[in-house]
Amino acid sequence: METEKGILRRISLAKIYFILFFSLFFNSTFAQTPLFSGTPVSDNGFSNNIGSANTSRNVAIDMNGNIFVVYATLSEIRLSKSTNGGQSFLPSILVSAANNAEPELAINDQGTVFVAWIDNGQINLFSSIDGGNSFDTSQVIGNTFSSSVHMSTRQNNVYLTDQSGTTLYYNSNNGIGAFNTTSTGRVMVYADVLTDQNGNVYLPMDDPNLVLFESVNQGASLTNINLNPPGLVFFSSYALSDGPCGTFIFVGGGNISPSETLGYKIDVETGNTTEITLGNNTITSEGRTLYADNKGTLIDGYREDNGDLMLNVSTDQGATFNTPILVANGSSHNIARSPTTDNIVVVYEQNGQIFLTVYDDLLKNIELIEPNPQLELCAGDSFDVSFTLSGIFNSNTTWTAVLSDENGSFTNSINLGTITTNNDGIINCILPNTLINSSEYRLLIESLDNCIQSNPIHLTVGAPSIIGPRTACMNQNIQLSSLSTPNETTPWTSSNTSVLSIDNTGNITTITPGTAEITYTTKNGCSSNITFEVFENPEINEIVTLRNCDSNDNGIAPFNLTDANQHIVDNSSNFNISYFESLEKAKENLDEIQNFTSYENEIPNTDTVWARVENNNGCAAYTEINLIVSSSIKYTTEIIDNSDNNSIQIIIENSDEYNFEFSLLDSENNVLVSFQDNPLFENLNIGIYTISIRDKFGCNLETQEVSLLSIPTFFTPNNDGKNDVWSIEGLSPTFYTSGNIYIYNRFGNTIAILPPEKPFWDGTYNGDIAPSNDYWFFINLVDVFGKNREIKGHFSLLRK
Secondary structure (H helix, E strand, O other): OOOHHHHHHHHHHHHHHHHHHHHHHHOOOEOOOOOEEEEEOOOOOOOOEOOOOOOOOOEEEOOOOOEEEEEEOOOEEEEEEEOOOOOOOOOOEEEEEOOOOOOEEEEOOOOOEEEEEEEOOEEEEEEEOOOOOOOOOOEEEEEOOOOOEEEEEEOOEEEEEEOOOOEEEEEOOOOOOOOEEEEOOOOOOEEOOEEOOOOOEEEEEEOOEEEEEEEOOOOOOOEEEOOEOOOEOOOOEEEEEEEOOEEEEEEEOOOOOOOOOEEEEEEOOOOEEEEEEOOOOOOOOOOOEEEEOOOOOEEEEEEOOOOEEEEEEEOOOOOOOOOOEEEEEOOEEEEEEOOOOOOEEEEEEEOOEEEEEEEOOOOOEEEOOOOOOOEEEOOOOEEEEEEEEEOOOOOOOEEEEEEOOOOOOOOOOEEEEEEEOOOOEEEEEEOOOOOOOEEEEEEEEEEOOOOEEOOOEEEEEOOOOOEOOOEEEOOOOEEOEOOOOEOOOOOEEEOOOOOEEEOOOOEEEEOOOEEEEEEEEEOOOOEEEEEEEEEOOOOOOOOEEEEEEOOOOOOOOEEOHHHHHHHHOOOHHHOEEEEEOOHHHHHHOOOOOOOOOOEEOOOOOEEEEEEEEEOOOOOEEEEEEEEEEEOOOOEEEEEEOOOOOEEEEEEEOOOOHHHEEEEEEOOOOOEEEEEEOOOEEEEEOOEEEEEEEEEOOOOOEEEEEEEEOEOOOEEOOOOOOOOOOEEOEOOOOOOEEEEEEEEEOOOOOEEEEEOOOOOEEOOEEOOEEOOOEEEEEEEEEEEOOOOEEEEEEEEEEOOO
């Protein structure tokens, strides 16, 4: 007999088939009935906006299912919150005053709400740790010429980049405190920042040629991923999918051919790009917004010629799309997926107001229920895992239960069992006999047929176990632990307390080199023993700096890192010295630099690598190797003239000023100040000077002429031979080759225009004597190097 569940499923399928037939037969747009439609979000009149679809993300959902929407008025940024899945919104709160801003919204796993925007050339960041009820004081992250900013979070890490993609800003303290920066060396048209489940950071960008950067060390450095073939996109939107089939970045645009319908799927591991066909986004250049997840979903949001805001859903990572769904007629929209209900949430702008529509039953999903308490199993055990499916799957879909390694990583996962079905099911799993005892195992179910995976659940294998290293170096902090319930009195003991001691929490204090037996005892009296050995550390001498010249004027030069060895440690041949691009990698002995005799710095001009000095016992010490490339000198001059203490200050922009020397010559090339460390020359007369800058390490020499002027504050045109004309001293027409000096009366009328070769005024206007009064001047000069100088001020004409 057919079950009630089977009857309901058959009825549901019949409804779906009818709807699909009806939509295909009568119209190419599917009028999907939403769960909630047009829920008002804004409550501030009719001058609200969410910006362009592709340049800001305005909706985010926390782990409890609360929906947050950020939007802008003409003079404010406001946040609205829904606690009932989008059925209604609480009154909005003021985030900050800002004029015509385009805010971006993000929420991390801890529930911190971040709002970022650009105002007056500054990137601002607000955060809320109380669920968006209040925001702390804004901090300025950096300066920019762009008008919009993108943001991404993972755990406590916060990443931002502006629309040009020039700089990655990153912070690992939940946005608290200063942000570090890493330059991409690019100035693009559109850029985004995205993160995957493993913590890797991606910066896709275009101009319109696609470029992709990756950081595997939380933003500390960036690597350019070569794209093959390189794509071309206009007015781009980006989204990242991270699942069992790999990590992919999707990109689409609009307005200009071929971006009206052409999109790309980028495999970040290989750099290969695959073309996909998106909805027709022809008229509204910035009208496309993309959403992707780790369940095979790609949602293409775009705006049709008549202003209709559309959704195009793909459940196979863009290979095919369902019938487009009409959301509303409006200006712009953004998309998110609820982690608690799998509902699709669309926020959109219509006639200066913000609304939200929620769709259910659009997407596929598989869910595991986290056991409570956590599963505790032994190697070789057999057990069952139950799962539930949402959406329609093919009947021959294969589901695989996958086990992580003992650290919870699925990089080298183990298949425990499979089942082929398109219904809710149970997979029988058998643990291998060779598993290492750990409480960090994770298990999930995935289908490569659909590129979909479930949420992971945790399990423990083996007991009692002692978790932690078996050796330590002197002064190393070692923490041992176990999965089992400890003995209440003395769970941990050391057989040789002159070598090491261990407290009741498993924390080891090393005392002298040697060995000791460590015993762990459980509440039930079971115990495990390990032999623990303590070794000495290498002794580091100093931090080393290696230098080279920039032969290609790009800030890059080759270095032989072994040149630093003799300075790092005595008898360096007795140690294994290896090199890494970060301290973290050096400590983990990960991604060792292979071309260490011809290593080129990745960050132009100055970079840092780390040396790992390891003795025969595996104890290591670490030190920096600073790499400095003496590139062309970038500097500015700060001139103070027309004063009692005329001076020239040289400001070095691209290096430590103490690596340079500075000299001063007069207009006849006489040396006034020989090369010195001080970049400031004071108490100078008016006239033409030549400054010289040279690298102390013999790589560069720069010279520049500078003019110091003296502008009188008054003159008395009474033909007594003193101050009869208003004249600018030190203005040489051979130095300032073009420009003018403009003189105005107090009504703003121009009464004289003086060329550089005649920088003086006799106090007449059209042949008439100008009266005693205050006059204003504006000096606009261009020197022989094409540099412009502007000076404004006033002076007095006194007739006596």
